[in-house]
Amino acid sequence: MADGYPLVVSCLSLVINEPLLNDLRTICLEHSKDLRFSILLGTIEPERKEVTVLTAVHFRTTEGTTVKEQSIIPTKEELSEIQAFKYMLPFNLEVVGLAVYQLEEQSPTLLPEINRQIAESKFAQFLVTVGLVAINYYQITPTTPRTIAAQTRAFSPSNLLRFIYTLEFETAASVLESQESLKKALYDGIDLYWDEITFNKDAHSRLADLEREKRILDRVIEIQVPCEVKKLDSKTKEGNVFLALDLHINFLVTESLKSRALTEISKELNAAMKQDIMIKLQRAKYDRKIKRLITPQKIPLKFFGFELNGYLSKDNPSKYEYNLCLKLIDHAQLMAELGHTLEARLFLRDLIEYFQILGDQKVIERIMSLIQQMS
Numbered sequence: 001m002a003d004g005y006p007l008v009v010s011c012l013s014l015v016i017n018e019p020l021l022n023d024l025r026t027i028c029l030e031h032s033k034d035l036r037f038s039i040l041l042g043t044i045e046p047e048r049k050e051v052t053v054l055t056a057v058h059f060r061t062t063e064g065t066t067v068k069e070q071s072i073i074p075t076k077e078e079l080s081e082i083q084a085f086k087y088m089l090p091f092n093l094e095v096v097g098l099a100v101y102q103l104e105e106q107s108p109t110l111l112p113e114i115n116r117q118i119a120e121s122k123f124a125q126f127l128v129t130v131g132l133v134a135i136n137y138y139q140i141t142p143t144t145p146r147t148i149a150a151q152t153r154a155f156s157p158s159n160l161l162r163f164i165y166t167l168e169f170e171t172a173a174s175v176l177e178s179q180e181s182l183k184k185a186l187y188d189g190i191d192l193y194w195d196e197i198t199f200n201k202d203a204h205s206r207l208a209d210l211e212r213e214k215r216i217l218d219r220v221i222e223i224q225v226p227c228e229v230k231k232l233d234s235k236t237k238e239g240n241v242f243l244a245l246d247l248h249i250n251f252l253v254t255e256s257l258k259s260r261a262l263t264e265i266s267k268e269l270n271a272a273m274k275q276d277i278m279i280k281l282q283r284a285k286y287d288r289k290i291k292r293l294i295t296p297q298k299i300p301l302k303f304f305g306f307e308l309n310g311y312l313s314k315d316n317p318s319k320y321e322y323n324l325c326l327k328l329i330d331h332a333q334l335m336a337e338l339g340h341t342l343e344a345r346l347f348l349r350d351l352i353e354y355f356q357i358l359g360d361q362k363v364i365e366r367i368m369s370l371i372q373q374m375s
Helices: 018-030 076-088 108-121 173-177 179-189 206-211 266-282 319-337 343-358 361-374
Strands: 013-017 036-046 050-060 093-102 125-129 136-137 146-149 150-152 161-172 220-224 242-253 283-287 292-294 297-304 304-312
Touching: 013 018, 018 036, 018 050, 018 093, 018 125, 018 136, 050 125, 050 319, 076 108, 076 125, 076 304, 076 319, 093 108, 108 125, 108 150, 161 173, 161 179, 161 206, 161 266, 173 179, 173 242, 179 242, 179 266, 179 292, 242 266, 242 297, 242 304, 304 319, 304 343, 319 343, 319 361, 343 361
Parallel strands: 013 050, 013 150, 093 125, 161 220
Antiparallel strands: 036 050, 036 093, 125 136, 136 146, 161 242, 283 292, 297 304
């Protein structure tokens, strides 16, 4: 997942999940006074010339302020939080757009300025303005917003595939002398033998068939490299060091991938694993005494039909991921008010574990109080 998505060059059709559209209408009517914007999550499929918007994350106003007193587009800090959020998402689920409320009724002259700021930050491709009467859709361009049409469709919940991979290889012991050289060796090591990967399932299994498996365990797929290919002995060669790192990603099967087999997605899996290792290395702490990287713990969070993964290290936490998780508490509260009470409680329950690792008792008490209110 890149830091910024390229603007759409060719025309892609926009399809929005119908239940989400109903939520956006309700938010505009009942909650727009204390809601600044929503980021839209979906899939981008150039092969189908289609962008789908599946769900959204809602950002409330800061306590004690109104929408008019704050920018209705993300600040620089919030863009960093949204970037942290991208890393938590299943692979292939993207931040595709921004929704703002009552813009054309209250501040119609702001539309070109919002387009400019989104185009400069490149964090989204589409803008949706939700009004009391109409909902308008725009494609972001470098100059002016382009009015487009959108279709609605009801999407069934997707089962995520879970790919795991143990990266292991030998290299020169000199890589342990600095944090930078160790990180580089691990990151570059992902490409060693990648063209020789195998799977613990039939390599010709179609992704659509794997996705339909009901048990989570049946949707866990191990990526392997045969031992004889890696030529690893029980004892590391003199002057070398053995490096190993466990990788794991949640993988959303898009419509254009469903007909493909495991053997046909090695490029996508390589990109997904590189994203996982990159974030782990960014947030790892280097222990100089033992010359090891202490990588962050991955915290699963059930998030309204998907699963997020926080990359949490008590010794080296991400400020942006932490601040985002605080805002996701507000999002869960709003989702409960929209009728998604069970999903909100499940997410908040998982968030408790996140903040327990950090020892943030005040936040934990707030979450437990909210769960009680939703019971």
